[in-house]
Amino acid sequence: MSMRPFEKYIKQLDADSQLQKIYRKLRHCFKREGWSEEDLVKPPYYPQDIMKYYQDFSSEHKRLFNEVRMYFDIDHNEFIDYLKKEMKHIDEETPLNNPND
Numbered sequence: 001m002s003m004r005p006f007e008k009y010i011k012q013l014d015a016d017s018q019l020q021k022i023y024r025k026l027r028h029c030f031k032r033e034g035w036s037e038e039d040l041v042k043p044p045y046y047p048q049d050i051m052k053y054y055q056d057f058s059s060e061h062k063r064l065f066n067e068v069r070m071y072f073d074i075d076h077n078e079f080i081d082y083l084k085k086e087m088k089h090i091d092e093e094t095p096l097n098n099p100n101d
Contacts, residue, residue: 006072007082010064016086019064022057023087027094029053036097 003011010016029050030040043050065079 004074004078004082006068006074006078009068009071010082015064015067016083019057019060019083020087020090022053022060024090024094026050026053026057027090027096030096031094034097039096 029047033039033047033050035043061083065076068074068079
């Protein structure tokens with residue numbers, strides 16, 4: 001499957017590197033807390049560092065989406081689908097607890 005133009009733009013400029021860095025920090029915090037993927041749907045509590053990284057991620061996500069949208073005609077769902085695909089490798093390198101273990 002070939003990359004869409006906005007994906008090439010992000011890849012070539014490494015424009016999502018900050019977003020990935022923040023997401024990686026979030027995943028490590030989730031792991032530290034012993035959370036599972038299910039816990040992310042409705043976290044049992046909200047540690048201060050997780051809230052800070054979540055706000056940072058949200059701001060960076062918005063900034064990058066607006067940047068990409070300046071050059072390409074994409075909707076937010078396309079952008080989210082791209083991010084999910086790109087962040088999957090971070091999910092795989094920092095797996096969370098399995099509640100069935």
